[in-house]
Amino acid sequence: MQDQYELLRQHFEEIVTLTDEEWEFIAPHFEYKKLKKHQFLIQTGQPVDCEFWIINGLVKSYAVDDKGDEHILQFAMEEYWVSDYYAFQNKVPATTVVDCIEDSEFFCVSFESRERICQNVPAIANFFRIKANYGFINLQQRILSLLTQTAEERYDNLLFKLPKLVQRIPKKLIAAYLGVSRETLSRFKG
Template sequence: MEEYYLALRKHIEEISPLTDQEWEYVAQCFTYKTLKKHQFLIQKDELVPSEYWVIKGLLKTYTIDSEGKEHILQFAMEQYWTSDFQAFQNQIPATLFIDCIEDSEFFCLRLENRERLCQEIPKMTNFFRIKSHYGYIALQQRIMSLLTETAEERYNNLIKKLPHLIQRVPKKLLASYLGVTRETLSRLKG
Protein backbone atom coordinates (compact mmCIF):
# COMPACT_ATOMS: atom_id res chain seq x y z
CA MET A 1 0.00 0.00 0.00
CA GLU A 2 2.87 2.36 0.77
CA GLU A 3 4.05 2.16 -2.84
CA TYR A 4 0.60 3.32 -3.97
CA TYR A 5 0.77 6.37 -1.74
CA LEU A 6 4.28 7.10 -3.04
CA ALA A 7 2.94 6.94 -6.61
CA LEU A 8 0.14 9.37 -5.70
CA ARG A 9 2.61 11.73 -4.04
CA LYS A 10 4.85 11.63 -7.12
CA HIS A 11 1.81 12.34 -9.32
CA ILE A 12 0.83 15.38 -7.24
CA GLU A 13 4.39 16.65 -6.93
CA GLU A 14 4.85 16.71 -10.70
CA ILE A 15 2.74 19.87 -10.41
CA SER A 16 2.83 20.94 -6.76
CA PRO A 17 5.77 19.87 -4.56
CA LEU A 18 4.77 19.18 -0.96
CA THR A 19 6.60 19.10 2.34
CA ASP A 20 6.43 15.85 4.30
CA GLN A 21 3.99 17.48 6.72
CA GLU A 22 1.75 18.64 3.86
CA TRP A 23 1.92 15.18 2.28
CA GLU A 24 0.81 13.51 5.52
CA TYR A 25 -2.22 15.79 5.58
CA VAL A 26 -3.00 15.11 1.90
CA ALA A 27 -2.57 11.34 2.18
CA GLN A 28 -5.08 11.00 5.02
CA CYS A 29 -7.78 12.53 2.78
CA PHE A 30 -7.65 9.62 0.32
CA THR A 31 -9.21 6.19 0.79
CA TYR A 32 -8.34 3.00 -1.06
CA LYS A 33 -10.87 0.98 -3.09
CA THR A 34 -10.78 -2.07 -5.34
CA LEU A 35 -13.27 -3.33 -7.92
CA LYS A 36 -13.32 -6.40 -10.12
CA LYS A 37 -13.70 -6.46 -13.89
CA HIS A 38 -17.29 -5.50 -14.91
CA GLN A 39 -18.11 -3.88 -11.55
CA PHE A 40 -19.48 -0.34 -11.56
CA LEU A 41 -17.59 2.55 -10.03
CA ILE A 42 -20.49 4.90 -10.84
CA GLN A 43 -24.00 4.18 -12.08
CA LYS A 44 -26.38 6.63 -13.68
CA ASP A 45 -28.85 8.28 -11.26
CA GLU A 46 -26.72 7.54 -8.18
CA LEU A 47 -24.93 10.19 -6.15
CA VAL A 48 -21.20 10.52 -6.77
CA PRO A 49 -19.39 11.08 -3.47
CA SER A 50 -15.83 10.97 -4.83
CA GLU A 51 -13.47 11.51 -7.66
CA TYR A 52 -11.02 8.70 -8.28
CA TRP A 53 -7.34 8.38 -9.09
CA VAL A 54 -6.60 5.09 -10.85
CA ILE A 55 -3.73 3.16 -9.27
CA LYS A 56 -4.11 0.05 -11.44
CA GLY A 57 -6.64 -1.06 -14.00
CA LEU A 58 -8.74 0.27 -16.84
CA LEU A 59 -12.22 1.80 -16.84
CA LYS A 60 -14.66 3.20 -19.33
CA THR A 61 -16.95 6.19 -18.89
CA TYR A 62 -20.07 6.05 -21.03
CA THR A 63 -23.71 6.85 -21.54
CA ILE A 64 -26.48 4.76 -23.06
CA ASP A 65 -28.86 6.42 -25.50
CA SER A 66 -32.62 5.86 -25.76
CA GLU A 67 -32.06 3.02 -28.23
CA GLY A 68 -29.73 1.20 -25.85
CA LYS A 69 -26.53 2.06 -27.69
CA GLU A 70 -23.44 2.64 -25.56
CA HIS A 71 -21.35 5.76 -26.25
CA ILE A 72 -17.90 5.77 -24.63
CA LEU A 73 -16.62 9.19 -23.62
CA GLN A 74 -13.36 8.21 -22.00
CA PHE A 75 -11.06 5.42 -20.92
CA ALA A 76 -9.20 5.85 -17.64
CA MET A 77 -6.08 3.91 -16.78
CA GLU A 78 -3.19 4.23 -14.37
CA GLN A 79 -2.62 7.78 -13.11
CA TYR A 80 -5.86 9.09 -14.62
CA TRP A 81 -8.51 10.91 -12.60
CA THR A 82 -12.07 9.82 -13.30
CA SER A 83 -15.59 10.50 -12.09
CA ASP A 84 -18.86 11.92 -13.32
CA PHE A 85 -17.41 15.34 -12.60
CA GLN A 86 -20.66 17.25 -13.07
CA ALA A 87 -22.45 15.01 -10.58
CA PHE A 88 -19.48 15.02 -8.20
CA GLN A 89 -18.97 18.79 -8.18
CA ASN A 90 -22.66 19.69 -8.03
CA GLN A 91 -23.66 16.77 -5.77
CA ILE A 92 -26.42 15.69 -8.12
CA PRO A 93 -27.26 12.20 -9.48
CA ALA A 94 -24.86 10.81 -12.08
CA THR A 95 -25.65 11.07 -15.77
CA LEU A 96 -22.87 8.64 -16.72
CA PHE A 97 -21.76 5.10 -16.02
CA ILE A 98 -18.19 4.13 -15.16
CA ASP A 99 -17.27 0.48 -14.99
CA CYS A 100 -14.13 -1.61 -14.90
CA ILE A 101 -12.73 -3.21 -18.03
CA GLU A 102 -10.03 -4.79 -15.85
CA ASP A 103 -9.71 -5.44 -12.12
CA SER A 104 -8.97 -1.96 -10.78
CA GLU A 105 -7.62 -0.15 -7.73
CA PHE A 106 -8.22 3.49 -6.86
CA PHE A 107 -7.72 6.25 -4.41
CA CYS A 108 -11.01 8.00 -3.65
CA LEU A 109 -11.22 11.67 -2.74
CA ARG A 110 -14.52 12.89 -1.35
CA LEU A 111 -15.65 16.41 -2.27
CA GLU A 112 -15.50 17.68 1.32
CA ASN A 113 -11.91 16.37 1.63
CA ARG A 114 -10.86 18.01 -1.64
CA GLU A 115 -12.38 21.32 -0.51
CA ARG A 116 -10.64 21.02 2.86
CA LEU A 117 -7.31 20.24 1.15
CA CYS A 118 -7.64 23.29 -1.06
CA GLN A 119 -8.39 25.53 1.93
CA GLU A 120 -5.60 24.14 4.10
CA ILE A 121 -2.91 23.64 1.43
CA PRO A 122 -3.10 26.23 -1.38
CA LYS A 123 -0.64 24.15 -3.45
CA MET A 124 -3.43 21.59 -3.81
CA THR A 125 -5.72 24.24 -5.29
CA ASN A 126 -3.08 24.80 -7.95
CA PHE A 127 -2.77 21.04 -8.53
CA PHE A 128 -6.50 20.54 -9.03
CA ARG A 129 -6.75 23.66 -11.22
CA ILE A 130 -4.03 22.42 -13.55
CA LYS A 131 -5.44 18.87 -13.65
CA SER A 132 -8.88 20.30 -14.47
CA HIS A 133 -7.38 22.32 -17.30
CA TYR A 134 -5.63 19.23 -18.69
CA GLY A 135 -8.92 17.34 -18.55
CA TYR A 136 -10.78 20.17 -20.26
CA ILE A 137 -8.15 20.33 -23.01
CA ALA A 138 -8.36 16.55 -23.57
CA LEU A 139 -12.16 16.75 -23.76
CA GLN A 140 -11.97 19.64 -26.23
CA GLN A 141 -9.51 17.71 -28.39
CA ARG A 142 -11.77 14.66 -28.31
CA ILE A 143 -14.81 16.67 -29.40
CA MET A 144 -12.85 18.36 -32.19
CA SER A 145 -11.58 14.96 -33.33
CA LEU A 146 -15.13 13.58 -33.54
CA LEU A 147 -16.31 16.64 -35.44
CA THR A 148 -13.46 17.16 -37.89
CA GLU A 149 -11.50 13.94 -38.40
CA THR A 150 -12.24 10.83 -40.38
CA ALA A 151 -12.49 7.49 -38.61
CA GLU A 152 -9.05 6.59 -39.94
CA GLU A 153 -7.54 9.82 -38.60
CA ARG A 154 -9.14 9.24 -35.18
CA TYR A 155 -7.79 5.69 -35.08
CA ASN A 156 -4.28 6.72 -36.14
CA ASN A 157 -4.20 9.56 -33.61
CA LEU A 158 -5.29 7.18 -30.85
CA ILE A 159 -2.48 4.79 -31.78
CA LYS A 160 0.02 7.67 -31.61
CA LYS A 161 -1.24 9.05 -28.29
CA LEU A 162 -2.04 5.80 -26.47
CA PRO A 163 -0.53 2.82 -28.31
CA HIS A 164 -0.75 0.53 -25.27
CA LEU A 165 -4.48 1.24 -24.88
CA ILE A 166 -5.22 -0.55 -28.17
CA GLN A 167 -3.87 -3.79 -26.66
CA ARG A 168 -5.99 -3.50 -23.50
CA VAL A 169 -9.39 -2.51 -24.86
CA PRO A 170 -11.73 -5.01 -26.58
CA LYS A 171 -12.49 -4.15 -30.23
CA LYS A 172 -16.18 -3.55 -29.52
CA LEU A 173 -15.32 -0.87 -26.93
CA LEU A 174 -12.63 0.68 -29.08
CA ALA A 175 -15.11 0.96 -31.96
CA SER A 176 -17.65 2.66 -29.68
CA TYR A 177 -15.02 5.14 -28.47
CA LEU A 178 -14.01 5.98 -32.04
CA GLY A 179 -17.64 6.24 -33.17
CA VAL A 180 -17.36 3.46 -35.77
CA THR A 181 -18.67 -0.07 -36.25
CA ARG A 182 -16.53 -3.12 -35.43
CA GLU A 183 -16.32 -3.84 -39.16
CA THR A 184 -14.95 -0.35 -39.84
CA LEU A 185 -12.46 -0.78 -37.02
CA SER A 186 -11.29 -4.10 -38.51
CA ARG A 187 -10.71 -2.37 -41.85
CA LEU A 188 -8.79 0.45 -40.15
CA LYS A 189 -6.56 -2.03 -38.34
CA GLY A 190 -5.86 -3.58 -41.76
Protein backbone atom coordinates in the same frame (compact mmCIF):
# COMPACT_ATOMS: atom_id res chain seq x y z
CA MET B 1 -0.65 -0.04 1.01
CA GLN B 2 2.08 2.46 1.83
CA ASP B 3 3.54 1.96 -1.65
CA GLN B 4 0.24 3.07 -3.22
CA TYR B 5 0.21 6.22 -1.10
CA GLU B 6 3.75 6.93 -2.21
CA LEU B 7 2.61 6.62 -5.84
CA LEU B 8 -0.11 9.18 -5.16
CA ARG B 9 2.37 11.58 -3.59
CA GLN B 10 4.73 11.15 -6.57
CA HIS B 11 1.79 11.89 -8.87
CA PHE B 12 1.10 15.17 -7.08
CA GLU B 13 4.78 16.04 -7.04
CA GLU B 14 5.06 15.71 -10.81
CA ILE B 15 3.33 19.11 -10.82
CA VAL B 16 3.70 20.64 -7.33
CA THR B 17 6.07 20.36 -4.38
CA LEU B 18 4.74 19.13 -1.04
CA THR B 19 6.30 19.21 2.39
CA ASP B 20 6.08 16.13 4.62
CA GLU B 21 3.66 18.05 6.87
CA GLU B 22 1.41 18.86 3.92
CA TRP B 23 1.47 15.23 2.80
CA GLU B 24 0.56 14.05 6.31
CA PHE B 25 -2.49 16.32 6.11
CA ILE B 26 -3.44 15.21 2.57
CA ALA B 27 -3.00 11.41 2.70
CA PRO B 28 -5.78 10.56 5.21
CA HIS B 29 -8.35 12.23 2.94
CA PHE B 30 -7.84 9.53 0.31
CA GLU B 31 -9.53 6.14 0.60
CA TYR B 32 -8.21 3.03 -1.14
CA LYS B 33 -10.71 1.05 -3.22
CA LYS B 34 -10.32 -2.14 -5.27
CA LEU B 35 -12.84 -3.39 -7.84
CA LYS B 36 -13.02 -6.39 -10.15
CA LYS B 37 -13.55 -6.33 -13.90
CA HIS B 38 -17.15 -5.27 -14.76
CA GLN B 39 -17.79 -3.66 -11.37
CA PHE B 40 -19.04 -0.07 -11.30
CA LEU B 41 -17.41 3.00 -9.81
CA ILE B 42 -20.36 5.16 -10.86
CA GLN B 43 -23.85 4.26 -12.09
CA THR B 44 -26.42 6.50 -13.75
CA GLY B 45 -28.88 7.99 -11.28
CA GLN B 46 -26.68 7.35 -8.24
CA PRO B 47 -24.91 10.01 -6.16
CA VAL B 48 -21.30 10.71 -7.14
CA ASP B 49 -19.45 11.13 -3.87
CA CYS B 50 -15.88 10.82 -5.12
CA GLU B 51 -13.30 11.60 -7.72
CA PHE B 52 -11.04 8.64 -8.43
CA TRP B 53 -7.33 8.38 -9.16
CA ILE B 54 -6.43 5.09 -10.83
CA ILE B 55 -3.50 3.27 -9.24
CA ASN B 56 -3.79 0.15 -11.45
CA GLY B 57 -6.33 -0.92 -14.01
CA LEU B 58 -8.52 0.41 -16.76
CA VAL B 59 -12.04 1.89 -16.80
CA LYS B 60 -14.45 3.35 -19.30
CA SER B 61 -16.75 6.31 -18.79
CA TYR B 62 -19.90 6.33 -20.89
CA ALA B 63 -23.51 7.41 -21.25
CA VAL B 64 -26.38 5.18 -22.31
CA ASP B 65 -29.02 6.59 -24.66
CA ASP B 66 -32.75 5.80 -24.75
CA LYS B 67 -32.10 2.87 -27.12
CA GLY B 68 -29.62 1.33 -24.67
CA ASP B 69 -26.58 2.16 -26.80
CA GLU B 70 -23.33 3.06 -25.01
CA HIS B 71 -21.52 6.26 -25.97
CA ILE B 72 -17.99 6.07 -24.60
CA LEU B 73 -16.62 9.39 -23.39
CA GLN B 74 -13.29 8.26 -22.05
CA PHE B 75 -11.00 5.39 -21.26
CA ALA B 76 -8.87 5.93 -18.17
CA MET B 77 -5.87 3.96 -16.97
CA GLU B 78 -3.06 4.30 -14.44
CA GLU B 79 -2.53 7.86 -13.15
CA TYR B 80 -5.76 9.16 -14.73
CA TRP B 81 -8.47 10.90 -12.72
CA VAL B 82 -12.07 9.93 -13.45
CA SER B 83 -15.55 10.78 -12.24
CA ASP B 84 -18.86 12.12 -13.47
CA TYR B 85 -17.64 15.66 -12.88
CA TYR B 86 -20.98 17.37 -13.45
CA ALA B 87 -22.61 15.19 -10.81
CA PHE B 88 -19.59 15.36 -8.49
CA GLN B 89 -19.36 19.16 -8.58
CA ASN B 90 -23.09 19.88 -8.45
CA LYS B 91 -24.13 17.09 -6.09
CA VAL B 92 -26.71 15.70 -8.50
CA PRO B 93 -27.29 12.08 -9.63
CA ALA B 94 -24.85 10.66 -12.17
CA THR B 95 -25.62 10.92 -15.87
CA THR B 96 -22.69 8.71 -16.84
CA VAL B 97 -21.43 5.27 -15.92
CA VAL B 98 -17.85 4.36 -15.01
CA ASP B 99 -17.04 0.68 -14.91
CA CYS B 100 -13.94 -1.45 -14.84
CA ILE B 101 -12.58 -3.03 -18.01
CA GLU B 102 -9.90 -4.71 -15.88
CA ASP B 103 -9.49 -5.43 -12.17
CA SER B 104 -8.61 -1.97 -10.83
CA GLU B 105 -7.34 -0.13 -7.77
CA PHE B 106 -8.15 3.48 -6.94
CA PHE B 107 -7.79 6.26 -4.46
CA CYS B 108 -11.05 8.10 -3.85
CA VAL B 109 -11.39 11.62 -2.55
CA SER B 110 -14.75 13.13 -1.65
CA PHE B 111 -15.75 16.60 -2.80
CA GLU B 112 -15.62 17.87 0.79
CA SER B 113 -12.18 16.35 1.41
CA ARG B 114 -10.81 17.76 -1.83
CA GLU B 115 -12.10 21.22 -0.93
CA ARG B 116 -10.61 20.95 2.57
CA ILE B 117 -7.24 19.90 1.14
CA CYS B 118 -7.28 22.74 -1.40
CA GLN B 119 -8.10 25.31 1.29
CA ASN B 120 -5.29 24.12 3.54
CA VAL B 121 -2.63 23.24 0.96
CA PRO B 122 -2.45 25.83 -1.84
CA ALA B 123 -0.13 23.61 -3.87
CA ILE B 124 -2.90 21.01 -4.16
CA ALA B 125 -5.38 23.66 -5.28
CA ASN B 126 -2.87 24.51 -7.99
CA PHE B 127 -2.48 20.80 -8.86
CA PHE B 128 -6.24 20.34 -9.34
CA ARG B 129 -6.46 23.56 -11.37
CA ILE B 130 -3.74 22.33 -13.72
CA LYS B 131 -5.32 18.86 -13.98
CA ALA B 132 -8.72 20.41 -14.73
CA ASN B 133 -7.12 22.46 -17.51
CA TYR B 134 -5.54 19.32 -19.01
CA GLY B 135 -8.91 17.59 -18.80
CA PHE B 136 -10.60 20.48 -20.57
CA ILE B 137 -7.95 20.44 -23.30
CA ASN B 138 -8.38 16.69 -23.83
CA LEU B 139 -12.16 17.04 -23.98
CA GLN B 140 -11.87 19.91 -26.45
CA GLN B 141 -9.53 17.84 -28.64
CA ARG B 142 -11.93 14.87 -28.51
CA ILE B 143 -14.89 17.03 -29.56
CA LEU B 144 -12.89 18.66 -32.37
CA SER B 145 -11.74 15.26 -33.62
CA LEU B 146 -15.36 14.05 -33.69
CA LEU B 147 -16.34 17.14 -35.69
CA THR B 148 -13.42 17.35 -38.11
CA GLN B 149 -11.83 13.92 -38.55
CA THR B 150 -12.87 10.64 -40.03
CA ALA B 151 -13.14 7.61 -37.77
CA GLU B 152 -9.96 6.23 -39.35
CA GLU B 153 -8.07 9.45 -38.57
CA ARG B 154 -9.34 9.31 -34.97
CA TYR B 155 -8.19 5.69 -34.74
CA ASP B 156 -4.75 6.56 -36.11
CA ASN B 157 -4.46 9.39 -33.56
CA LEU B 158 -5.48 7.04 -30.75
CA LEU B 159 -2.84 4.53 -31.85
CA PHE B 160 -0.22 7.28 -32.04
CA LYS B 161 -1.03 8.95 -28.70
CA LEU B 162 -1.92 5.90 -26.59
CA PRO B 163 -0.60 2.68 -28.19
CA LYS B 164 -0.41 0.79 -24.87
CA LEU B 165 -3.99 1.73 -24.02
CA VAL B 166 -5.30 0.47 -27.38
CA GLN B 167 -3.63 -2.92 -26.75
CA ARG B 168 -5.62 -3.29 -23.50
CA ILE B 169 -9.06 -2.41 -24.85
CA PRO B 170 -11.31 -4.93 -26.62
CA LYS B 171 -11.86 -4.05 -30.30
CA LYS B 172 -15.63 -3.68 -29.82
CA LEU B 173 -15.02 -0.95 -27.24
CA ILE B 174 -12.55 0.87 -29.49
CA ALA B 175 -15.15 0.75 -32.26
CA ALA B 176 -17.80 2.16 -29.90
CA TYR B 177 -15.42 4.93 -28.81
CA LEU B 178 -14.81 5.85 -32.45
CA GLY B 179 -18.49 5.56 -33.36
CA VAL B 180 -18.06 2.76 -35.92
CA SER B 181 -18.88 -0.93 -36.18
CA ARG B 182 -16.27 -3.53 -35.33
CA GLU B 183 -16.26 -4.56 -39.00
CA THR B 184 -15.41 -0.99 -40.03
CA LEU B 185 -12.65 -0.85 -37.42
CA SER B 186 -11.12 -4.05 -38.81
CA ARG B 187 -10.71 -2.34 -42.20
CA PHE B 188 -8.57 0.46 -40.75
CA LYS B 189 -4.85 0.11 -41.44
CA GLY B 190 -3.66 1.24 -38.00
